[in-house]
């Protein structure tokens with residue numbers, strides 16, 4: 759019996775394009791939620807709430823309309839041989855978990871070991887903000903920031919640490935205020951070289967060397 763030849767489809771895998779609902783459709787969904795919790799969406803104080811919520815969502819999830827790689831496109835090479843850790847500390851993180859769409863709020867420390875090229879330091883804060891304004895879990899956010907830096911800048915290493923409090927845990931569920939989650943993603947030398955890693959963590963622990971005014 760002849761064996762049937764396996765045919766491999768050469769069609770490119772197409773990404774499913776989801777249809778984006780209109781503002782009116784989104785506002786209708788908010789009205790449903792208002793009714794769901796037992797409120798009257800036609801009460802005076804709630805009349806404009808769906809509009810406001812949709813507007814707030816466009817802000818909280820504004821990271822889908824921005825490309826973090828584009829932010830990192832402009833690099834500088836005039837760094838006079840500087841090849842030590844570059845780190846931005848205490849970047850405010852405001853994001854939403856994809857499990858409950860509840861906020862998680864905290865800080866990120868983002869560092870890299872340059873490979874002849876650097877980016878403007880504010881760019882580290884900007885890419886953190888773009889990824890934060892998307893729906894995800896903290897582990898993914900941490901990895902996304904690190905991978906993006908690695909991919910575009912191609913440095914000798916990247917390290918990202920995020921510490922955040924999750925409202926889905928502090929205001930509901932186990933209702934435990936004051937606890938935070940810490941995640942870290944180390945790439946390149948930060949992963950393979952113990953002394954680089956140690957230096958990174960001691961830079962985090964170190965207080966500011968600037969004199970307080």
Ligand SMILES: [Zn+2]
Pocket residue numbers: 855856857858859860924926927
């Ligand atoms: Zn959650």
